[in-house]
Amino acid sequence: MAISLTEAAANHVRRSLENRGSGEGIRLGVRTTGCSGMAYVLEFVDELQPDDEVFESFGMKVIIDPKSLAYIDGTELDFVREGINEGFKFNNPNVRGECGCGESFNV
């Protein structure tokens, strides 16, 4: 399995990194918090950790720590517009339940 970006997501990540002026790629991950147990992490990466796993998608690096990988393996990160709102969406096959807003989830 792996982690992937859609083309739209990759393009937006590229734009964000260019605008920021620095960064290796983006980090996907999970942490335990929120109303349904876990929440996604989506951050710029300046420094890789020794046991990080790196995937590449449309030329963009996606970086994940091994603990998080178990929960989001197979996830596709998409970039979508909903009305005038826009942002990233995790299509995570492992999720069994989400809180109403989808900001946190459980597996």
Place this chain on the structure above:
Amino acid sequence: MALLQIAEPGQSPQPHQQRLAVGIDLGTTNSLVATVRSGIAEALPDVDGRIALSSAVRYHADRIEVGHLAREAAASDPYNCILSVKRLMGRGLADVQQLGEQLPYRFQAGKSHMPFIETVQGPKSPVEVSAHILQALRERGEAALGGELTGVVITVPAYFDDAQRQATKDAARLAGLNVLRLLNEPTAAAVAYGLDQQAEGVVVIYDLGGGTFDVSILRLSRGVFEVLSTGGDSALGGDDFDHAIARWMIEQAGASSDLSPSEQRSVLQQACAAKELLTSQDAVAMHYQDWQGQLSRDTFEQLIEPLVARSLRACRRALRDSEVELSEIESVVMVGGSTRVPLVRTRVGELFECTPLTDIDPDQVVAIGAAIQADTLVGNKRAGDELLLLDVTPLSLGLETMGDLVEKIIPRNTTIPVTRAQEFTTARDGQTAMVVHVLQGERELVSDCRSLARFELRGIPPMVAGAAKIRVTFQVDADGLLSVTARELASGVEASIQVKPSYGLTDTEISGMLKASFENAANDKQARALQEQRVDAERLLETVRAALKADAEALLTEQERAVIEERMSALDAVRHSNDVNAIARHVQQLNHATNEFAARRLDATVKSALAGRQLNEMEG
């Protein structure tokens, strides 16, 4: 499901706790809202993809409409369509009536000098009208970010005074927004280009909008943008370019210049379109009635050259006022849609001897700078990146002292937030109340400065003149808003005031006041010397009068008393004249005449004190 944005390392928000922040450029003609998402600062469009929201509000009997539809209805429903309300913010009825000629609205006086505009929904204050515009931007921001806004940064012109800033903040509060900071427009433009990241330097902001021109010269040092000077022309903008083209068209077509309003509109629309095309093309085909022709870029540039020259003159004036050398200028930032015109860019570049910054859309640059600042202020950046941008007071703040003089407590260009205190005392024996009159401006006399507020400190314990200690504290918060507290130190009585909009100064008045302070420095010094001399005279007369009343019979001969009284009336006669030297001379003569009397009074006091002690000792 909620949509996520990329955060800085370690800054991922907790679920449901995303700190959403926007920057708002609340403009005279158009307003914008911008935000930072996934590290990218960008202006937010509405559902139709429009970025600029027309700063126009139309009152219907049952609803309120904001935006371009309200602007378009202005001709058919002039009383209920409020345009350019920014010009009315923080202004008094009298100021507004001065602008009256250009404004079709029906004004009425309200409480606190604020003008109200009569509409189909009843009287509306400029603050309320602005609040509707802010409300529309808030809704757009919340729809685009998918949540409630934590805070906003709103930009205001650098020359906005306290009343205008307060009015803007009140409008935001009315719109349900949490204002993190009011930011000067030129400062926001500099932030958008990241100029605040530099160590220091002088930056020029050239802002040519549709109807107004502003130039600001800022100095950045240690994270503080200091406004060195501002200037401009409140009746110069891109609309004048359109009019120049329209006049040329009518002339070329040999048509009469008496156009119906609809003909006028169509000619102006064509002129505006031609102007925009000439940014990238060398010539544009035009037609009017039977006439067909071509407008080349060369001709266009000839037409607008005098207008551009007018803006450059204002730039030179601002440069002179700022007292910086051309060589000190690091960057020139272009703001406003009219700076897309190539001739404008060339001329500005020539004047300041550097290539102007034009990468960011000049219509959006102010809102983008505000968004970046808002993002930092809500804490979406790493601690190390946090840059606290500081602003300065645009005009000095002070209070009235005896003799119509202004004592400056916080000088102009002091970085804010700031707190300054000074001690004052009473002028008369037994004085139990004191009026604190808060003033803004650079001049020495009260009548030449702007009165911001006035309050009384009561309950001062009766003491001899000069014995009471009254500490007056001026505090300016990060938005440039002032509160003043007066406290009598012995008794602890206290009074304070938050400066609220009473009535405002016009923009030209402010720059006029600044200029007048430089030109009148010498006059002011003389005026101050005269006032001080008058105050001295009055004090001396008061003291001598009190002394005569108490001890004249015991300590003075009839003749001595007559001499003193004669000198007193001589001083009394000249103390209102404009002759500083005459007043000084008479003060000296009266002093001289009362020397002996004063010595005897001192002796008498010492004797009675000694007598008192002996008595005490005997009793003990």
